Amino acid sequence: MTARMKDIALELGLSVVTVSKALRAHPDIGEATRRRVLERVAELGYQPNLMARSLVTGQTWTVGLIVPDLLHPFFAGIAKAISNDIRAHGYGLLISSSDEEPDAERQQIRNLLARQVDVIVLASTQTTVDGLREIERRGTPCILLDRRFAGAEAHFVGNDDEAVGALATAHLIAQGCRRIAHLRGPEVSTAAGRLSGYRQALAQQGLAAPELVMDLGPSGDHRGAEAGYAATRRLLALSPRPDGLFCYNDPSALGAMRAVLEAGLRVPDDIAIIGCGNLSYADFLRIPLSSIDQGAEAIGRRVAQLATSLAGTRNAAAPPHVDLVPPRLVARASTIRFPKG
Amino acid sequence: MTARMKDIALELGLSVVTVSKALRAHPDIGEATRRRVLERVAELGYQPNLMARSLVTGQTWTVGLIVPDLLHPFFAGIAKAISNDIRAHGYGLLISSSDEEPDAERQQIRNLLARQVDVIVLASTQTTVDGLREIERRGTPCILLDRRFAGAEAHFVGNDDEAVGALATAHLIAQGCRRIAHLRGPEVSTAAGRLSGYRQALAQQGLAAPELVMDLGPSGDHRGAEAGYAATRRLLALSPRPDGLFCYNDPSALGAMRAVLEAGLRVPDDIAIIGCGNLSYADFLRIPLSSIDQGAEAIGRRVAQLATSLAGTRNAAAPPHVDLVPPRLVARASTIRFPKG
């Protein structure tokens, strides 16, 4: 078995409490004693049992994170950033992937609560705020990530999705597109936000009608390319057809691009295409894809900061901290119609 | 505050132990009492404090995972699969990303041990097995993931990297390549294994000499494309130049492809290129990249199975379980020289 404080105390002829205090640099302990303790602790490579400590202090130094899909680079990037940043403050990260299933998510929330995590960070797949009741009842601080709820008074960190939609659409307009279509994502706040931003940008230029919005359907990210392909085929059947396309995410944009090229049209000359997510290796695609970078790392860092400041708090009536990370346009060949020069 | 067993016991006029046993379906408890308890527990949405439980049982129902880079799709895929599979057995997953820094990794190991995880799953960035001493001393079961140590008697789950190298190289040979080069990865067992497989495949066909191996350098994955580009430029300066190229990973293969195309050569006709990792959206690249699929999900599932079977074990003298997941060739345009028909 592993050494316990009791063992060290016995060896040194001290009480357990003295050892405990010495380890935590409590002022009660004299210099000589502290040194003796630390020396023996170092020799043994002793580390206090965090379970036991947590039981009495009520703090577990653990953040719980639930994402819809850990394989998605956006969420993986956020998870990595959170993990790295909170570790610097002594926190660990318990991660689970809900696979876009609300029931699984609720179960995972319950599990995190049973584990007494100090904070829950949640990119929810729920449509209502009800799933958060339990968290609230427990008084565990909760940070909503990427996806928000209409009337919920909760902390939030994520993109300003209206800005995402507006940025992408304005870029297409600037490139000379006049009939700009949108592939709309599933029933989550991000899709609604991007659609709204798209509409705003169009309205601002008097390009609102007719509306060229096509649904990608409920498919998750893994089917994004197929969904984008199918939706775009439907768009191309319209006449006159669109000359610009803002896609909910990059996979659907890739599917869209395939559909456009297969139809014998040119990208970006006939149809300019922009996605969202800024996938890695976009530069190595057949036609490098313009996209909106969501800044996963920045989001993760801000979540980490908020989480560590919230940990230890209980039911603090602090006003919700809403942190909208600005998106960044990355223009590549798929939209650049007027090469400079 | 949240309800505790004591509260429920008091309300129902029972002892804490009775409630505890009722919740765990202990045979001591009568049907009527059990029902009363379960009913009240359901009403309150009570969940036992897992910290307290762990302290006495010694099991935390937690698996610790350390990977070099959570953003890397291979490790993200593994993490996702592990998380999903162990959750079904009641386990949670504590994840951290070591960023390929041995010191960070060691610190993370210590942290996981202090948190009393039941099993540690480790894709190590260390060069020696010394960093595992502490784990061993504690008797915590440990599963090495993806990267192995020479003489270590430890559980291992990952690819058969010699098979990876051999599979890729044999494929190039089958496509008619005769001067096959290799971009070698950094100082980890996977790079050594793939190199060895490459050599074996060449030797088997009497194509061994001269050796056309170029180092990618110590760069991690994020610089893979640049490193691949640079190494390939050096390769192209040779004469006669290679006609086939097996790259350590996909990013370096993309860099290699860029170098080849910039030199005015054709892929795969002048030089066929194959990578490793089977990156998503490989089909949407300028020239779809052939690659070796490592089967991240399969690896994750096997790790999960092994981990749950090992949890609760201490210093079991069970012989190390070595699980080599077979790689799968995914041939695409970058290597297919003889289109069928």
Added chain:
DNA sequence: AGCGTTAACTTTATCGATTAAGCATATTTA
């Protein structure tokens, strides 16, 4: 009737720490 069993709880000890009180000894302070 007497005694061993069983069923269904309760009481006590424990897990490995932390926090709150005690208690000498030494050092100031008035």
Added chain:
DNA sequence: TAAATATGCTTAATCGATAAAGTTAACGCT
């Protein structure tokens, strides 16, 4: 010089559960 304060430890209580051992009433058997 006596009372007041610090200094540096120790002992007792606690965190929220589980495990081991004890208790009591009902039951069955010869």
